[in-house]
Amino acid sequence: MRINFRANRQITIAINTALIIGHFHPKRNTRMHCLADVAITPIGPIDSIEKALELAKPLLEASGQEYVIHDGGFTIDAEWKDAMTLVGQIHEHLHKSGFVRVHSDMRVGTRTDKAQTMQDKINVVEKKLKQ
Amino acid sequence: MRINFRANRQITIAINTALIIGHFHPKRNTRMHCLADVAITPIGPIDSIEKALELAKPLLEASGQEYVIHDGGFTIDAEWKDAMTLVGQIHEHLHKSGFVRVHSDMRVGTRTDKAQTMQDKINVVEKKLKQ
Amino acid sequence: MRINFRANRQITIAINTALIIGHFHPKRNTRMHCLADVAITPIGPIDSIEKALELAKPLLEASGQEYVIHDGGFTIDAEWKDAMTLVGQIHEHLHKSGFVRVHSDMRVGTRTDKAQTMQDKINVVEKKLKQ
Amino acid sequence: MRINFRANRQITIAINTALIIGHFHPKRNTRMHCLADVAITPIGPIDSIEKALELAKPLLEASGQEYVIHDGGFTIDAEWKDAMTLVGQIHEHLHKSGFVRVHSDMRVGTRTDKAQTMQDKINVVEKKLKQ
Numbered sequence: 001m002r003i004n005f006r007a008n009r010q011i012t013i014a015i016n017t018a019l020i021i022g023h024f025h026p027k028r029n030t031r032m033h034c035l036a037d038v039a040i041t042p043i044g045p046i047d048s049i050e051k052a053l054e055l056a057k058p059l060l061e062a063s064g065q066e067y068v069i070h071d072g073g074f075t076i077d078a079e080w081k082d083a084m085t086l087v088g089q090i091h092e093h094l095h096k097s098g099f100v101r102v103h104s105d106m107r108v109g110t111r112t113d114k115a116q117t118m119q120d121k122i123n124v125v126e127k128k129l130k131q
Numbered sequence: 132m133r134i135n136f137r138a139n140r141q142i143t144i145a146i147n148t149a150l151i152i153g154h155f156h157p158k159r160n161t162r163m164h165c166l167a168d169v170a171i172t173p174i175g176p177i178d179s180i181e182k183a184l185e186l187a188k189p190l191l192e193a194s195g196q197e198y199v200i201h202d203g204g205f206t207i208d209a210e211w212k213d214a215m216t217l218v219g220q221i222h223e224h225l226h227k228s229g230f231v232r233v234h235s236d237m238r239v240g241t242r243t244d245k246a247q248t249m250q251d252k253i254n255v256v257e258k259k260l261k262q
Numbered sequence: 263m264r265i266n267f268r269a270n271r272q273i274t275i276a277i278n279t280a281l282i283i284g285h286f287h288p289k290r291n292t293r294m295h296c297l298a299d300v301a302i303t304p305i306g307p308i309d310s311i312e313k314a315l316e317l318a319k320p321l322l323e324a325s326g327q328e329y330v331i332h333d334g335g336f337t338i339d340a341e342w343k344d345a346m347t348l349v350g351q352i353h354e355h356l357h358k359s360g361f362v363r364v365h366s367d368m369r370v371g372t373r374t375d376k377a378q379t380m381q382d383k384i385n386v387v388e389k390k391l392k393q
Numbered sequence: 394m395r396i397n398f399r400a401n402r403q404i405t406i407a408i409n410t411a412l413i414i415g416h417f418h419p420k421r422n423t424r425m426h427c428l429a430d431v432a433i434t435p436i437g438p439i440d441s442i443e444k445a446l447e448l449a450k451p452l453l454e455a456s457g458q459e460y461v462i463h464d465g466g467f468t469i470d471a472e473w474k475d476a477m478t479l480v481g482q483i484h485e486h487l488h489k490s491g492f493v494r495v496h497s498d499m500r501v502g503t504r505t506d507k508a509q510t511m512q513d514k515i516n517v518v519e520k521k522l523k524q
Contacts, residue, residue, distance in 0.1 A: 032223060037334045039299075039369055039498075046375070046436060046494060054390040069391065070332070071383045072299045072369060080222070084215035091211070091241045092163060100244040101439060105369060105432075105498050106237040107301055107334060110222045113231040113308070122333045128316045129331065168465050170367075170430075170500055177305060177362060177506070185521040200522065201463070202515045203430050203500060231308060236301075236367050238432055238465060238498060244439070253464045259447045260462065294485060342484070346477035353473070353503045354425060362506040368499040372484045375493040 032080045035118060037107040038087055039073040042099035055097055056090045068118060077118045080110065163211045166249060168238040169218055170204035173230035186228055187221045199249065208249045211241065294342045297380060299369040300349055301335035304361035317359055318352045330380060339380045342372065425473045428511060430500040431480055432466035435492035448490055449483045461511065470511045473503065 040056065042048040053069060060067045063086050066077040076083045087104060094102045171187065173179040184200060191198045194217050197208040207214045218235060225233045302318065304310045315331060322329045325348050328339040338345045349366060356364045433449065435441040446462060453460045456479050459470040469476045480497060487495045 032219065032226070034222075037301075041434060041436070041496065043434070043436070043439060043441060048436060050386050050390050053387055057391055069387065071380055071387060072337070075334070080219040081216070084219065085212070088163065088211040088215065091165075095163075095241065095243045101240065101242045103238065103240045103434065106239065107234065107367060108237065109232065109234045110226065111232040112226045118333055124312050125315055125331065125333060128312050129319055168432075172303060172305070172365065174303070174305070174308060174310060179305060181517050181521050184518055188522055200518065202511060202518060203468070206465070234303065236500060249464060255443050256446055256462065256464060259443050260450055294481065294488070296484075342481040343478070346481065347474070350425065350473040350477065353427075357425070357503065357505045363502065363504045365500065365502045368501065369496065370499065371494065371496045372488065373494040374488045 032110045032112075033078070033115060034080045034083055034108050034110045035075060035077055035116070035121065036083045036087070037073070037075045039105040040087075040090065040094075041103045041105075042094050043101035043103065044099050048099065052090075052094060052099075052102075055094055059086065059090050059093055066118070075118060080108075083108075163241045163243075164209070164246060165211045165214055165239050165241045166206060166208055166247075166252065167214045167218070168204070168206045170236040171218075171221065171225075172234045172236075173225050174232035174234065175230050179230065183221075183225060183230075183233075186225055190217065190221050190224055197249070206249060211239075214239075294372045294374075295340070295377060296342045296345055296370050296372045297337060297339055297378070297383065298345045298349070299335070299337045301367040302349075302352065302356075303365045303367075304356050305363035305365065306361050310361065314352075314356060314361075314364075317356055321348065321352050321355055328380070337380060342370075345370075425503045425505075426471070426508060427473045427476055427501050427503045428468060428470055428509075428514065429476045429480070430466070430468045432498045433480075433483065433487075434496045434498075435487050436494040436496065437492050441492065445483075445487060445492075445495075448487055452479065452483050452486055459511070468511060473501075476501075 040049075040052045042052050045051075053073070056074065057069065060069070060074060060076070063082070065082055065086060068075045068077075076086060078086070087106065091102045091104065171180075171183045173183050176182075184204070187205065188200065191200070191205060191207075194213070196213055196217060199206045207217060209217070218237065222233045222235065302311075302314045304314050307313075315335070318336065319331065322331070322336060322338070325344070327344055327348060330337045330339075338348060340348070349368065353364045353366065433442075433445045435445050438444075446466070449467065450462065453462070453467060453469075456475070458475055458479060461468045469479060471479070480499065484495045484497065
């Protein structure tokens with residue numbers, strides 16, 4: 001057999017160590033802002049990507065978070081927890097709408113040096129490109 | 132003009148509707164299981180990807196969640212909320228460790244037809260490839 | 263040792279089989295059109311993502327391919343080979359400009375049922391969202 | 394207005410300059426090695442991801458390139474052009490096998506400081522994590 005799977009590894013269940021107490025608190029919310037560019041793909045009929053955006057849109061809107069819908073999905077500009085909860089609820093909503101498998105590819109950036117919105121990011125790129 | 136900007140589109144936004152009341156609750160946790168394959172990149176010195184994994188490892192371990200560290204990052208096998216909280220806390224920890232910008236690329240899958248662990252997924256692929 | 267690496271697998275070098283002759287021709291170009299949404303990250307100083315776009319822009323322009331620069335990188339609307347060659351040359355250019363490590367996250371879609379440009383895709387989403 | 398569209402930006406495009414003549418040659422092949430982690434998703438029936446790997450496997454094998462199939466897709470260790478041609482041919486093969494839409498998410502890394510194989514990368518991570 002040529003192919004060698006990740007499968008061969010043993011998957012371990014980790015146990016708590018005192019070492020990092022102070023870092024990990026399962027219930028603690030992060031206070032980070034993030035920009036999350038999400039491409040969502042329900043596995044199903046051919047027009048499913050557009051259908052996913054159609055189904056996601058009212059949840060994005062009702063969330064009160066800043067977002068942009070673009071041709072590849074949507075970008076959310078929010079606190080980490082709010083962004084991730086929102087994407088999770090969109091997955092749930094797609095499942096309730098009949099898709100048994102949903103996949104999201106998320107590119108998520110955080111930074112601590114300054115607050116940066118989507119528009120700030122665009123402005124930096126624009127400025128650079130105009131030089 | 133060859134260039135065709137996403138900028139040119141004008142996507143209209145539907146008004147918040149009662150339709151989806153009942154779907155969106157910002158504080159409500161999802162009950163979905165997910166498999167999240169995370170590639171984490173702190174923007175910084177050259178060895179930062181390996182450093183990121185080194186810093187992430189104790190948090191992964193202390194989380195009590197199932198996970199695998201692989202050459203491209205790590206995969207978490209957990210409830211949506213727990214997986215996303217964990218990745219958020221790893222971002223926070225990397226920031227505390229001195230990285231001002233951290234980027235994660237996450238491939239996250241959910242499904243409702245059956246419970247599927249990482250090992251189940253591997254088994255399906257193995258079985259298919261052995262045929 | 264808790265962590266179990268993909269590392270444990272043996273990496274195989276495949277040999278040619280007659281089985282799929284007819285499918286694989288290393289020199290043969292594909293004739294597929296694709297939409298490739300590329301997020302490019304040189305591993306290095308803090309402003310490297312914006313710097314990457316600044317360095318990429320003249321190559322995108324000189325390529326004669328249709329493209330859009332957006333806040334997360336750029337999207338190329340081209341034949342598969344041309345899109346991939348272009349991204350490869352951007353990597354090379356970034357290396358020549360001093361970045362020793364460059365990472366691209368590419369979301370690439372192909373379809374055979376119809377020719378679909380970036381604008382077509384946007385139009386479909388717009389239409390759906392306006393309903 | 395909460396929503397902040399990518400649409401609002403106006404990114405100006407610099408004129409083709411002689412500056413980069415010498416960089417861009419559409420027919421020129423890159424000489425870069427890359428590691429490409431590919432998650433391939435044909436849009437279609439529920440078991441399509443596993444089916445995609447099943448269809449991809451003989452092409453990966455016949456290619457003569459180094460690769461690993463893992464639970465999230467496959468990783469190719471090859472020259473940029475060879476890796477990208479191979480993924481393109483897998484897309485084509487999936488289309489010929491009946492899938493009208495195929496999507497790949499590729500994480501592709503290149504580096505110029507040293508030759509690094511998949512195994513090298515794993516070794517670095519292992520060493521770090523064992524410390």
